[in-house]
Amino acid sequence: MPNIGPMELILILAIALIVLGPKKLPDAGRSIGKGMREFKDALSGDSDRDRDREFDRDEDERPALKTE
Numbered sequence: 001m002p003n004i005g006p007m008e009l010i011l012i013l014a015i016a017l018i019v020l021g022p023k024k025l026p027d028a029g030r031s032i033g034k035g036m037r038e039f040k041d042a043l044s045g046d047s048d049r050d051r052d053r054e055f056d057r058d059e060d061e062r063p064a065l066k067t068e
Helices: 006-020 026-042 050-060
Strands: none
Touching: 006 026
16 A cells, blocks of 8 residues: 655645535534544444443542541
C-alpha cells in the first residue's frame, strides 16, 4: 500500500472542498468522525450504556467525608 504524503492529503482536501463546499465540509468531517467512533466502539464492545453505568458508579463510590 503506498504511503499518503502531504501532497496527496492536500489534493484530497481540495477535492472534498470543491465537491462539498465550505459550508458542508465541517458537517461531513463530523459525520465521518462519529461513524468511525461508533465503529470502533462496536468492535471493542463498548457502548454508551456501559460508559454511563461506569460514570454513575463512580459518583456513588465517592469516599465519605470524615467528621469528628
